[in-house]
Amino acid sequence: MLAELNPYGSVTGAFLLAFPALFSIVNPLGAALIFSQVMAGREGAERAILARRVGLYSLLVLLVSLWGGAYVLNFFGISLGALRVAGGLVVAIRAWSLLMAPEEHESRKEQQAAPASDADDVAFFPLTMPFTTGPGSIAVAVTLGSARPASGAGLFSFFAGVSAAAAVTALCVWLAYHWSEALIRLLGRGGTRVVMRMAAFLLLCIGVQILSTGAQDMLVAALHAAGPRAPH
Template sequence: MVSNIIHALFLTYAALFPIVNPLGGALIFLNVTNNCSQQMRHRLAWRVAVGGFLVLACSLFSGSYILGFFGISLPAVRIAGGLVIAAMGWKMLNSSDSPVEASPASVKSDEGALDLAFYPLTMPLTFGPGAIATAITIGSQQPDLLTDFDRAAVHDVAVIIGLLAICATVYLAYRYADELKRVLGKNGTSVLVRLSAFIVLCIGIQIIWFGIADLVQSLSH
């Protein structure tokens, strides 16, 4: 049972980490909140982490049911989410000066900054359609509570811990984003953001590919 918990926990964390990309997102977060006080950035980081956990948890446990209600298939969500992620990565990668400039408009001051905590800082800047589609995919693979309650309960606990871990990583990365930028320096920051933009683009293409493969497979059946 312990091995099952560890496996589900690391699977959840490993699947979400490259898509959420806390380190690359932290630099964009810092640019957006550049005019805010350090205390406000800490509050925003906390709200992003909490909001992200709620988004991922809802997507994981009820996303497949919501899609079924509207008659939307998971491959369609993957393709749509992949297109959004790929477009965002392409825009960041080809921005004239720095990929950070492709982020949402900077917050002017502490006043009204909390209004931006969910949109755009949580969605789609940190927990975008790719992370939501991934959470839905993980949720669709969980055991049935009615037929295998013990295994399903263990799996759900492990997945929740995995979600908490990825959100805690986001909180720490965003809270200490200024220290990260100071350590990397101007050139290191530019390289990391460019690399993050390329990874986001690749993740978007990969999600699209998985969606197309699933659609083709469903047609063959």
């Protein structure tokens, strides 16, 4: 099972689960290229302030999704197994699109960020949502939150690990946006796409793993429900 392959109850295991997925779906490097283009008409100091604010807002969006998303869905009677199956499908499909058609992803991001070029208060909308942490990122974060241990001491370690992963991802967003012009010179669009495809493959593996764990959970529950019953 997934818990056997990855010690999610430990801080390190939870971090190693969450960080590749969050980094892949947020894609700070690729987003930094578009951020630089959209912010080309603004002063350097203003771009630095926006980069810091977007990093902070992105952290808040990811933490709320990681901590509360799965609990909200469970409140509506959605089982943990079903949540993992659906979330794993979302993550895998998203990763596949990133892996096979990064150009379409970039085009969509450019359209999302376009209003930021001629507005003043743009740190949260559209630069944080939906440009940096849009519906795809929120779906991935909710899915990761569903991988939490059912209870016990491992629950705290799990949330500490995924929270650290969200913080590191948000830090990468801030640094990538802040140094976006330097990244363009260093990587270029082609180099960024190579990094995107590598990260997307990791995200695809994580989605499939979460999906398989959810399927196992549902199968075990079905076998227990159909098991022999004690005679009256």
